[in-house]
Amino acid sequence: MIVFILVLGTFLAACSSSKDEPQASSPASSESAKPTATPSGPKEPVTLKVWYRLGGIYKEMLTSTIADFQKANPLITIEVNDIPAAQYAASMQAAIAGNSLPDFFLNEINIPLQKMVELDLLKDLNEIFPPKRMAEFIPGTFTEGVTTLKGKVYSVPTRDPRPAVPLVFYNKAMLAKAGYTEADLNKQLSYDQFIEMVKKTKEANNSKYGIAVSGRSDYWWFHLVYLNAMSSAVDPDIADGFNYKTGQYVYNNPGLVDAMKFFKKLDDEKLFLPNWLTMSNGETTQPFLDGKDAAFAFRHIESTSLYPSDTIGVMNIPTKDGKPFYVAFNETSDHFWQVNKKTKHPEEVTKFLEFFMADTYKKGLESAKLRSPVTALNATVKNESPMFNKLTPMIDKIYKIVPNPRIANDKLIDVYTESTAKKPSVTVENVFYGYLAGQIPDLQAALDKVNAETNKVWDAAIETVNKKNPPVAKKDFIFQSWKPFEDYKNK
Numbered sequence: 001m002i003v004f005i006l007v008l009g010t011f012l013a014a015c016s017s018s019k020d021e022p023q024a025s026s027p028a029s030s031e032s033a034k035p036t037a038t039p040s041g042p043k044e045p046v047t048l049k050v051w052y053r054l055g056g057i058y059k060e061m062l063t064s065t066i067a068d069f070q071k072a073n074p075l076i077t078i079e080v081n082d083i084p085a086a087q088y089a090a091s092m093q094a095a096i097a098g099n100s101l102p103d104f105f106l107n108e109i110n111i112p113l114q115k116m117v118e119l120d121l122l123k124d125l126n127e128i129f130p131p132k133r134m135a136e137f138i139p140g141t142f143t144e145g146v147t148t149l150k151g152k153v154y155s156v157p158t159r160d161p162r163p164a165v166p167l168v169f170y171n172k173a174m175l176a177k178a179g180y181t182e183a184d185l186n187k188q189l190s191y192d193q194f195i196e197m198v199k200k201t202k203e204a205n206n207s208k209y210g211i212a213v214s215g216r217s218d219y220w221w222f223h224l225v226y227l228n229a230m231s232s233a234v235d236p237d238i239a240d241g242f243n244y245k246t247g248q249y250v251y252n253n254p255g256l257v258d259a260m261k262f263f264k265k266l267d268d269e270k271l272f273l274p275n276w277l278t279m280s281n282g283e284t285t286q287p288f289l290d291g292k293d294a295a296f297a298f299r300h301i302e303s304t305s306l307y308p309s310d311t312i313g314v315m316n317i318p319t320k321d322g323k324p325f326y327v328a329f330n331e332t333s334d335h336f337w338q339v340n341k342k343t344k345h346p347e348e349v350t351k352f353l354e355f356f357m358a359d360t361y362k363k364g365l366e367s368a369k370l371r372s373p374v375t376a377l378n379a380t381v382k383n384e385s386p387m388f389n390k391l392t393p394m395i396d397k398i399y400k401i402v403p404n405p406r407i408a409n410d411k412l413i414d415v416y417t418e419s420t421a422k423k424p425s426v427t428v429e430n431v432f433y434g435y436l437a438g439q440i441p442d443l444q445a446a447l448d449k450v451n452a453e454t455n456k457v458w459d460a461a462i463e464t465v466n467k468k469n470p471p472v473a474k475k476d477f478i479f480q481s482w483k484p485f486e487d488y489k490n491k
Contacts, residue, residue: 041073041075041076041351042075042076042345042347042348043075044075045075045076045077046075046076046077046345046348047076047077047078047079048076048077048078048079048103048104048343048345048348048349048352049079049081049102049103050078050079050080050081050102050103050104050105050106051080051081051083051088051091051092051095051102051105051106052080052081052082052083052105052106053082053083053084053085053088053106054106054335056302057302057305057369057370058158058370059082060369061360061363061364061369061370062080062360064360064363065355065356065359065360065363066078066080068355068359069352069355069356069359072355073351073355076348076351076352078352081102092105096119096121099342101121101340101342102340103339103340103343103344103345103349104337104338104339104340104343104349104352104353105337105338105340106158106335106336106337107155107336107337107338112413112417113145113146113147113149113154113155114145114149114410114413114414114417115417116154116338117149117154120341121340121341122154122338122339122340122341123154123339123340123341123343123346124152124153124154125153125154125155125156125339125350125353126152126153127350128153128156128350128353128354129142129153134153136374136375136376137157137373137374137375138160138161138162138373138374138375139401139487140161140162140329140330140401141157141161141373142155143404143407144404144406144407144410145406145407145410145413146406147336149410150410154338154339155336155337155338156336156337156338156353156356156357157335157336157373158335158336158337158360158373159335159364159370159371159372159373160370160371160372160373160378160395161329161373162327162329162395162399163300163301163302163335164221164225164300164301164327165225165300165301165327165391165394165395165398165399166225166226166229166298166300166317166327167298167299167300167301167314167315167316167317167391168194168296168297168298168314168315168316168317168318169288169296169297169298169299169303169307169312169313169314169315170185170295170296170297170312170313170314170315171288171291171294171295171296171311171312172311172312172313173291173311174201174204174205174207174291174295175197175201175295175313177201177204177205178197178200178201178203178204178205178295179200179204180197180201182313184197185313185315186315187322188316188318188319188322188323188324189315189316189318189319189322190318190319190320190321190322191258191262191265191318191319191320193318193322194318195265195266195269195271198210198211198266198271198295198296199269199271201295201296202271202295205292205295207292207293207294207295208292208293209270209271209272209273209274209293209294210271210272210294210295210296211266211271211272211273211294211295211296211297211298212272212273212276212284212285212287212288212294212296212297212298213272213273213276213284213297213298213299214276214279214280214281214283214284215272215276215277215278215279215433215436216277216278216279216280217277217429217433219280219281220429220432222281222300223429223432224240224428224429225300225327226259226263226298226317227256227259227260227263227428227432228240228241228256228327228328229317229325229326229327229398230255230258230259230262230317230318230319230320230325231253231255231256231258231259232255232325232326232327232328232484233255233319233320233321233323233324233325234253234254234255234258234319234320234321234323235250235253235254235255235256236326236484236485237484238250238253238255238256239328239330239402239484240328240330240402241256241428244402244403244477244478244479244482245478245479245480245482246478247474247475247476247477247478248455248458249451249454249455249458250451251428251447251450251451251454252444252447252448252450252451255320256428256447257443257444257447258320259320260431260432260435260443261443262318262320263432263436264435264436267436273287273293273294277433277436277437281299281303284297284299285297285303285306289306289307289312291311298317301391301395302370304368304369304385304387304388304391305367305368305369305388307387309385309386309387309388312387313387314387314390314391314394316394316398324485325398326398326399326400326484326485327398327399327400328400328402329399329400329401329402330401330402330403330404337353337356339353361373361374361377362377362381365377365378365381365382365383366381366382366383367383368383368384368385368388368389371392371395378392379392400484400485400486400487400488401487401488401489401490402482402488403479403482403488403490404490405476405477405479407490407491408476408490408491409472409476411465411469411471411472412465412472412476412477414465414468414469414472415458415461415462415465415472416461418461418464418465419457419458419460419461422457422460422461423454423457424450424453424454424457426446426449426450426453427450428447428450430450431443431446431447431450434446459474462474
């Protein structure tokens with residue numbers, strides 16, 4: 001237990017950065033989300049303790065669902081402990097060490113499922129998810145080593161598992177004043193074409209700046225999605241820094257270098273808001289909505305609910321030469337409910353989770369706030385938001401399933417755990433922010449060093465795990481048949 005908590009601390013520290021906006025697309029309901037077997041209600045009052053740490057639309061939707069659930073089930077009280085993001089990791093560690101987990105909890109900080117199961121902490125949820133029902137969810141919602149393990153389901157999804165879609169939002173009136181049409185904005189732009197568009201729009205509207213975006217270094221989860229997606233247009237064989245043709249990390253690839261230089265050029269030419277390197281995503285919202293000093297905003301897809309469709313539009317991110325890009329999806333979810341195996345109220349917990357799926361999934365779509373993890377719902381539940389509806393086909397086109405080695409061999413989960421616990425002190429994120437701040441003059445050399453150290457740790461992790469739990473080898477991470485821009489069929 002002590003060893004696990006120490007290793008777990010490394011995972012949680014890396015994932016506990018405060019996110020002041022929801023991180024993904026969405027929940028809704030359908031035939032698949034209806035209860036498979038509704039548990040009988042309690043005869044006496046029951047209180048279910050829940051841990052949660054998300055704000056924004058996620059907290060809003062959960063509050064609404066809980067209110068409706070308690071109205072329908074007056075003997076069941078849902079007691080939510082809203083733990084601040086910065087404290088959630090430490091709270092989870094303490095609860096695991098002290099054997100005091102709540103009845104159920106949101107796990108969105110990537111605690112290794114394998115370790116949680118080994119410590120006998122989680123209740124399996126197979127009664128909720130028979131195979132036929134699981135098949136109705138978006139591929140990647142249930143993945144070995146992340147949400148399922150050895151034939152057992154341990155997680156209830158909260159949303160579409162494809163959360164991080166990097167987008168460019170724009171002010172329709174300001175772009176029209178600069179002479180741009182909808183057709184112009186639907187094209188895949190190059191870096192140079194986009195910069196020209198920003199400058200032209202800025203001049204036409206007499207704006208001080210051009211783009212609203214956060215540059216805070218604790219938002220690495222936000223920026224890496226942009227960098228990796230832009231990089232894929234130059235080096236499509238490299239998915240989120242990993243080459244599945246060689247089984248190695250490639251953090252010094254030309255596409256990533258070009259993407260970082262693009263951000264630096266936007267900064268050097270003063271097209272970002274002043275002080276953007278210290279601004280949060282929330283602080284960049286109003287300057288964009290004011291329609292004066294910033295005609296564009298870089299935000300993920302979950303920010304759609306912040307912007308009115310009548311005044312704000314959405315377009316693809318630019319790429320170096322205007323070539324197509326993709327977002328790598330290795331079929332893993334990062335927001336889901338898990339249940340304490342020692343809960344004294346398993347039937348009541350199941351009852352709420354069934355209600356959550358039937359209620360929140362549908363509400364999220366109807367309100368144009370969150371996309372559902374149930375495939376059919378996203379196509380059938382309607383709302384009146386043109387921008388929200390435009391984004392669903394965009395997601396389907398941008399997200400591409402890439403190989404997930406752990407699905408073929410669950411022993412490989414230990415390699416990821418081992419390498420993450422011992423990753424180099426200087427990472428790609430550190431290099432990016434140091435470069436933007438002018439502290440790293442030679443970007444290529446800095447990334448070369450990170451790449452060499454990362455692969456040294458990676459190779460050592462493979463060797464270590466092979467000694468403890470053979471057979472594991474580098475070839476297990478090589479997929480020669482994978483073709484970029486095509487969904488890979490993980491088995």
